[in-house]
Amino acid sequence: MGRRKKIVQECETLMDDPEHIRNIAIAAHVDHGKTTLTDNLLAGAGMISDDTAGEQLAMDTEEDEQERGITIDAANVSMTHEYEDQNHLINLIDTPGHVDFGGDVTRAMRAVDGALVVVDAVEGAMPQTETVLRQALREGVKPTLFINKVDRLISELQEGPEEMQERLLAVIQDVNELIRGMTEEMDDIEDWTVSVEEGTVGFGSALYKWGVSMPSMQRTGMDFGEIMELERNDKRQELHERTPLSDVVLDMVCEHFPNPVDAQPMRVPRIWRGDAESELAEDMRLVNEDGEVVLMVTDIGVDPHAGEIAAGRVFSGTLEKGQELYVSGTAGKNRIQSVGIYMGGEREEVDRVPAGNIAAVTGLKDAIAGSTVSSAEMTPFESIEHISEPVITKS
Numbered sequence: 349m350g351r352r353k354k355i356v357q358e359c360e361t362l363m364d365d366p367e368h369i370r371n372i373a374i375a376a377h378v379d380h381g382k383t384t385l386t387d388n389l390l391a392g393a394g395m396i397s398d399d400t401a402g403e404q405l406a407m408d409t410e411e412d413e414q415e416r417g418i419t420i421d422a423a424n425v426s427m428t429h430e431y432e433d434q435n436h437l438i439n440l441i442d443t444p445g446h447v448d449f450g451g452d453v454t455r456a457m458r459a460v461d462g463a464l465v466v467v468d469a470v471e472g473a474m475p476q477t478e479t480v481l482r483q484a485l486r487e488g489v490k491p492t493l494f495i496n497k498v499d500r501l502i503s504e505l506q507e508g509p510e511e512m513q514e515r516l517l518a519v520i521q522d523v524n525e526l527i528r529g530m531t532e533e534m535d536d537i538e539d540w541t542v543s544v545e546e547g548t549v550g551f552g553s554a555l556y557k558w559g560v561s562m563p564s565m566q567r568t569g570m571d572f573g574e575i576m577e578l579e580r581n582d583k584r585q586e587l588h589e590r591t592p593l594s595d596v597v598l599d600m601v602c603e604h605f606p607n608p609v610d611a612q613p614m615r616v617p618r619i620w621r622g623d624a625e626s627e628l629a630e631d632m633r634l635v636n637e638d639g640e641v642v643l644m645v646t647d648i649g650v651d652p653h654a655g656e657i658a659a660g661r662v663f664s665g666t667l668e669k670g671q672e673l674y675v676s677g678t679a680g681k682n683r684i685q686s687v688g689i690y691m692g693g694e695r696e697e698v699d700r701v702p703a704g705n706i707a708a709v710t711g712l713k714d715a716i717a718g719s720t721v722s723s724a725e726m727t728p729f730e731s732i733e734h735i736s737e738p739v740i741t742k743s
């Protein structure tokens with residue numbers, strides 16, 4: 349069986365196990381390394397060929413995947429990752445890197461429960477870092493932090509350990525100040541500041557594919573001194589092999605982002621103002637795959653063969669081909685022609701997509717990004733507000 353087919357099968361098995369699902373977004377100020385990091389995660393999960401993994405993986409990978417190489421477009425992608433002997437399904441939604449797409453970033457946040465915020469170690473938190481944090485927190489999406497381009501501090505700026513530590517701590521402090529400022533008024537959000545000790549901060553280099561966190565250092569026995577030594581001596585391949593970025597980040601995702609069962613009870617009242625006592629509210633809070641179908645459409649894409657594809661988060665029930673569903677704001681119903689998940693940027697049809705997952709659906713001709721699609725008529729989700737942003741010119 350091809351690697352891709354195998355991953356699809358693994359995803360299908362895990363789809364019914366919401367406790368082991370993580371719906372996440374990666375968000376960053378432009379050029380801080382979101383795309384490079386995403387490619388690392390896809391390669392680490394075996395979704396695309398990893399240059400450095402050599403012949404073995406390349407031969408193991410289907411031909412089309414090799415051709416697709418590392419330039420793959422990861423709009424939405426599902427992958428699996430083993431953490432503490434348990435396989436996890438990670439649904440990753442890409443957020444556009446440019447400020448013009450602010451509205452899309454907010455929509456992506458509606459579909460996920462965790463946001464990995466990437467910050468360039470040299471530049472520190474920038475205006476768009478603040479915007480993505482605001483978008484995440486307002487949607488009840490938990491942040492973690494990855495400080496990227498640490499290789500530059502070591503090899504280019506030749507910083508010593510103390511200087512580097514100071515700089516990294518300053519970045520963390522800035523991010524935490526932003527988080528504190530944004531969550532002060534939100535009484536339903538606990539302390540969501542990030543912390544090295546707790547493992548909600550990672551450091552590393554997406555370019556050279558290595559990463560560390562407090563838990564990873566404990567696991568690998570590597571300390572910062574050794575990492576600096578290897579980086580400075582251009583032993584980046586060794587660094588990558590001994591402390592691969594994808595493992596560090598995906599472990600952090602599994603450990604610290606809430607699964608849908610933990611997230612939905614907090615998120616649903618935040619994004620839906622319908623009757624909290626109703627059965628529907630209960631189905632959404634419990635991620636009940638046998639409940640009424642509720643899909644929040646966050647994106648409409650176009651596939652040259654299948655036409656318009658609606659992507660979104662299934663909050664309740666199970667999506668299946670042939671279902672006739674209401675689309676908020678329109679009369680009548682639309683019939684679902686196919687349901688699928690995203691694998692390496694491509695849609696893969698499956699029989700059903702249960703609550704807690706991100707689905708790709710065809711046939712919802714009246715749906716737009718922001719539509720609530722449901723088997724019973726219901727109060728739609730709150731509209732997704734666009735957060736206006738300062739104009740940032742790319743340096």
Ligand code: GDP
Binds near residue numbers: 379553554555
């Ligand atoms: P995005 O706009 O956030 O998606 O950023 P990209 O992933 O496209 O990266 C922007 C630039 O930074 C590219 O030239 C990357 O090669 C470079 N870059 C990304 N990560 C790193 C890193 O860890 N170290 C260094 N030195 N450069 C990086």
